[in-house]
Amino acid sequence: MTKHTKLVFTVAAIVLLAAPLRLYGLNTHPPGLFGDEAADGLDALRIIAGERPLFLAENNGREAMHAYLVAMSVSVFGRTPAAVRVPSAIAGTMTVLGIFLVARSLYARRIGLLAALISAFTVWPIMLGRLATRPALLPLFLTFSLWLGIEGWRRQSKWRWALSGLISGAAFYTYTPIRVMVLAPLLWAVLLFARGRGRRLWPGAALFLAALALAAAPFANLALKHSEEVFGRTTGVAVVSPDDSPQQILRTLADQTATVLPMLIVPGSGDWNLRHNIPNRAAFDPVIATAFVLGMLVALLGKRRLRLIAMLIWIAVALLPTILSEEPPHFGRSSGVLPVLFVLPALGLLWVHAKLRRYAPKFIAIMISAGVMLASIFVTTRDFYLHNYLVTPAAGFWFDEQCTVAARDINRFLGSGWQGEGMVAAPATPHPARQVFIAPNVCPRYSSSGYYTVQFLVPQELGADGQFQRYDLSSLPPLSSLKPELLILAIPGDEKQLLPWLAESYRVGSGDGPWTPPDLLGNSWLVYRSIYAQRE
Numbered sequence: 001m002t003k004h005t006k007l008v009f010t011v012a013a014i015v016l017l018a019a020p021l022r023l024y025g026l027n028t029h030p031p032g033l034f035g036d037e038a039a040d041g042l043d044a045l046r047i048i049a050g051e052r053p054l055f056l057a058e059n060n061g062r063e064a065m066h067a068y069l070v071a072m073s074v075s076v077f078g079r080t081p082a083a084v085r086v087p088s089a090i091a092g093t094m095t096v097l098g099i100f101l102v103a104r105s106l107y108a109r110r111i112g113l114l115a116a117l118i119s120a121f122t123v124w125p126i127m128l129g130r131l132a133t134r135p136a137l138l139p140l141f142l143t144f145s146l147w148l149g150i151e152g153w154r155r156q157s158k159w160r161w162a163l164s165g166l167i168s169g170a171a172f173y174t175y176t177p178i179r180v181m182v183l184a185p186l187l188w189a190v191l192l193f194a195r196g197r198g199r200r201l202w203p204g205a206a207l208f209l210a211a212l213a214l215a216a217a218p219f220a221n222l223a224l225k226h227s228e229e230v231f232g233r234t235t236g237v238a239v240v241s242p243d244d245s246p247q248q249i250l251r252t253l254a255d256q257t258a259t260v261l262p263m264l265i266v267p268g269s270g271d272w273n274l275r276h277n278i279p280n281r282a283a284f285d286p287v288i289a290t291a292f293v294l295g296m297l298v299a300l301l302g303k304r305r306l307r308l309i310a311m312l313i314w315i316a317v318a319l320l321p322t323i324l325s326e327e328p329p330h331f332g333r334s335s336g337v338l339p340v341l342f343v344l345p346a347l348g349l350l351w352v353h354a355k356l357r358r359y360a361p362k363f364i365a366i367m368i369s370a371g372v373m374l375a376s377i378f379v380t381t382r383d384f385y386l387h388n389y390l391v392t393p394a395a396g397f398w399f400d401e402q403c404t405v406a407a408r409d410i411n412r413f414l415g416s417g418w419q420g421e422g423m424v425a426a427p428a429t430p431h432p433a434r435q436v437f438i439a440p441n442v443c444p445r446y447s448s449s450g451y452y453t454v455q456f457l458v459p460q461e462l463g464a465d466g467q468f469q470r471y472d473l474s475s476l477p478p479l480s481s482l483k484p485e486l487l488i489l490a491i492p493g494d495e496k497q498l499l500p501w502l503a504e505s506y507r508v509g510s511g512d513g514p515w516t517p518p519d520l521l522g523n524s525w526l527v528y529r530s531i532y533a534q535r536e
Contacts, residue, residue: 014120015093015094018121022093022126027423030391033132037081040066055219057226065137066136078426083423084456100116103116103346137171141178142336142338145168165213176233180321270282270331285379299311314340318334349369356368402513402516403450405513409489418457434483436488439488440472479505506536513526515527
């Protein structure tokens with residue numbers, strides 16, 4: 001077996017190891033479908049129906065590429081949680097390959113393999129690949145664009161420069177922070193000119209910019225014509241304002257930066273959002289955090305400091321979206337850092353291995369180095385899977401499990417749609433003799449989360465009439481107008497009026513629906529009470 005063949009098999013093995021962490025149990029881990037995920041599912045349904053949006057103005061404005069990918073998945077699997085999550089999971093898995101390519105181009109084959117392996121078993125990119133929202137796409141596009149750009153520079157390859165630009169331009173349709181990430185190559189160009197190496201940028205950089213402009217032109221045209229739509233979300237979460245004084249802006253940025261930077265290695269300083277991370281867990285566990293610091297020192301003291309400066313520029317630019325916005329640190333908004341982040345701990349681990357080789361037999365050095373890596377893998381596996389983080393009550397609550405259960409119960413009753421099992425929603429005609437009513441405050445219309453979950457998972461449209469509708473205690477319909485079999489998801493307490501009303505014509509039974517997880521005081525609330533009624 002040649003060296004190249006061995007490398008291909010090794011990289012494939014790492015990607016295959018990464019895949020189950022991102023693909024396993026997409027319907028049930030987490031057990032709910034978060035409203036923002038479901039919102040992309042609803043956009044996908046409109047795309048399937050024939051709409052071709054360039055930008056999605058709903059839900060504060062979002063780039064459309066993820067919705068198009070979800071449309072392809074929903075066309076295959078139907079309206080299920082897994083269908084919405086498959087594109088992100090595949091993107092997260094393929095990003096591992098992209099990280100290998102970037103790290104190998106920056107340094108060497110072993111650095112690439114280590115960087116890919118670390119990324120495969122780091123919680124941050126794993127969670128990013130399991131959440132069906134736009135952030136998972138950005139690292140994928142950036143890694144392959146960056147790899148092609150580096151190779152275009154090294155080989156003076158025009159087609160690689162051009163393809164890198166096309167992918168960077170396409171990234172404008174993935175996730176908002178790409179608008180900031182374009183600063184990184186510009187700052188790199190300034191750095192190269194300052195070091196007297198700028199001439200090598202010609203004509204590759206011109207091809208890159210031309211291809212980027214070509215791919216991003218439709219988006220740029222839309223942004224010029226509809227700036228409020230395209231930039232509304234960015235201004236809505238910004239922590240600085242034109243009305244702030246220079247002193248206020250500097251103080252805010254200093255506080256934000258001090259909050260964000262520790263997220264990489266300081267225990268307890270990571271993203272607190274349960275949908276992005278095991279709450280407050282730093283990006284790296286203590287083992288890899290130590291290797292990260294060592295890698296920084298190795299790169300700083302080595303002969304290739306220019307590459308370290310380039311990586312630090314990339315990291316600094318990628319962190320700007322979370323530094324400049326609310327809720328720092330935010331692993332989604334800073335996902336642009338992932339293409340280069342894992343190079344530094346890989347440098348540290350390889351340095352440790354090289355030192356061990358000098359003072360210990362080869363076998364011992366390999367065993368110790370492998371043990372360090374396995375310790376990190378075990379920590380991630382333990383915290384993420386052995387402790388079953390994704391199915392904890394808190395994670396379920398943050399992923400709108402209660403509204404997902406409501407949608408499942410409605411589908412089981414009507415006999416259509418996804419009913420809680422399998423990746424595929426089997427096509428079925430809803431039972432014509434059945435009807436569902438839901439309380440105004442169960443997954444309410446004014447909510448941006450659970451409401452979308454029910455709307456996507458239940459094939460019947462929630463409306464004022466038909467098989468699926470809201471009820472109003474102040475104006476209940478005549479019993480004679482209702483179907484022979486009813487399911488009512490009622491706010492606890494409403495049954496005092498609903499049960500006597502139904503008892504005139506129906507045999508009635510009831511049961512508790514889902515409960516919220518206990519709060520800090522141990523209190524839990526019943527989300528709804530299920531009332532079943534059959535005409536006598």
